[in-house]
Amino acid sequence: MAANSEPLSPRAKLAVTAGRAAAAVSRAAGKGSGSVIGGKVALRFDPDLLARLARHLDVVLVSATNGKTTTTRLLAEALRAGGPVVSNALGANMPAGITSALAGGSDARFGVIEVDEKYLAGVARDVAPKAIALLNLSRDQLDRAAETRMLAEKWREGLAGSEAIIIANADDPLITWAASSSPTVVWVAAGQSWKDDAWSCPSCGGVLQRPDDDWYCGECGFRRPTPTWALSGDHVVDPYGVAWPIHLQLPGRANKSNAAMSAAVAAAFGIDPKVALERMFKVQAVAGRYDVVSFLQRDLRLLLAKNPAGWLETFSLIDGPPTPVILSVNARGADGTDTSWLWDVDYTRLAGHPIMVIGDRKLDLAVRLEVAGLQFRVCANLDEAVRAAPPGRIEAIANYTAFQDLRRRVGN
């Protein structure tokens, strides 16, 4: 357990103060929460600040392609059973944002930190975490130059000597490759719906065999490790074989998987699975995701899906036909400017739903849906799309900046 006995040095205190001032200025100027700029200023005053701030905490890092923000929220809620928590709950997940978040929690015992995939190894070196949770890795159009497998390789190298307990999803071959060089790993069968980035063995390049939920390489023997924790339907099964029910307000299989991972992490921090899972029920919408908002007499559920694996999980949680679905896709900088990934998403899953299409790249979506043989309607904007649906529930699925556009329009 971390002790708050060692006070911050004068230099670190100055850095924190400078960071807070910069953040306040940023907020006053109407430029968002200011957490990132605050962290940048603070790190300039004291480059070791992140390490120094973390020294007072029991830290867990959370990284993945999908689900890291939600898991960070679930886990923070679970660990609060054991003491105060500081967390970058707003999703500012690069070193400056993390520094800023930690600087705001001087009384905390636990640090629950979401980390961008590219920064994981570096942050792990700086903050010497007690645990690292690795959920999944899959293609994301933003990282086109950085092959998914290369990312797993970098994690593997960066975590090889780590003293942290690695809590890793055994159902993801790339995660398994990244984690399996670490001395202490807790394997969780957390599931993986999207399999198309792991047909090649990360170790030798052979073709992976994937019968049912198992996987193995027939050439080099690299295979799925035996998990000690498992997601089983609506339950988490702990290492003693006890099945604990998952009750979440958040929908979908992917969030049950996030809860299972969080329960395993919480156990490593001495929190009982029952207590951890009960606390996770408190988490509602995460940065607007899964929020249901009333708009033009309809109930719009806002769903974020940034990459093919995310869309696949989202399709599995929406209400069935005839619930209308609005799809919105942009291709601005934060989304990746290439829309080819739309063709990796199986839109035939939407058959039977009335479909409305909006967003900067609605014409790419229109061709995609036409080729999928679906009926759809291209609309000028959200209002027109919503009015095209009868009163009641509408599922609105959008990628990153399109999601921000939706939130802005509905005042969320």
Next chain:
Amino acid sequence: MSESSLRLVWVYPDLLSTYGDQGNALVVERRAVQRRVPVTRVDVRSDHAVPTSGDIYLIGGGEDRPQRLAAERLRRDGGLNRAVANGAIVFSVCAGYQILGHEFINDLGRPEPGLGLLDVVSTRGEGDRCVGDVLADIDPQLGLPPLTGFENHQGITHLGPTTRPLARLRVGRGNGTGDGTEGAFNDTVFGTYMHGPVMARNPHIADLLIKLALDVNALPPVDDQWYDALRAERIAAAVQPA
């Protein structure tokens, strides 16, 4: 082609499907079916033999290591070369395009032999990746409207004497040779750097492959309104980037 249906083979989705190029198979399949041509689609993973009886073979883009693995396995397998010798049509994109040539630079920085189905040799560029919307005029011999696509690569592909450029660039880097060419083709083998995927942006290319496979000069028209709208938007974006 076989009597009953069009055999469409998607080569190595486990290695070469990173950039949505599966869309090319979906578009060819859709546009054949819309013409009441039944399609049998065969997805061939890299631990299986490439069938030699296909009519159209599609091969997509991928990352550097999977590209080398794909080249090794296709050379060892030999099925794609035999299919082309039988008159099959091959359409390849990006990493797949390089594999069809004589040689490319692999992930280890060494020259890797390709399949020699196109008279091209690829190297790796020194500068930035070529990323963005492309606009080019397709070889008039093919009788197709302009080519639109999205490029994202670092390759440079030099064309030999027995192959022709697929298109002449108006916007973009294409083959990266600085001579204004994009892609290559000879007889029934095609290569391009265009993603998008390229068939979604250029459905007439899908139709061309179907016509070649069926050995017909024309196909019944289909509703192209969304393809046309997308083409107009992307061509405008290429000419006048946002």
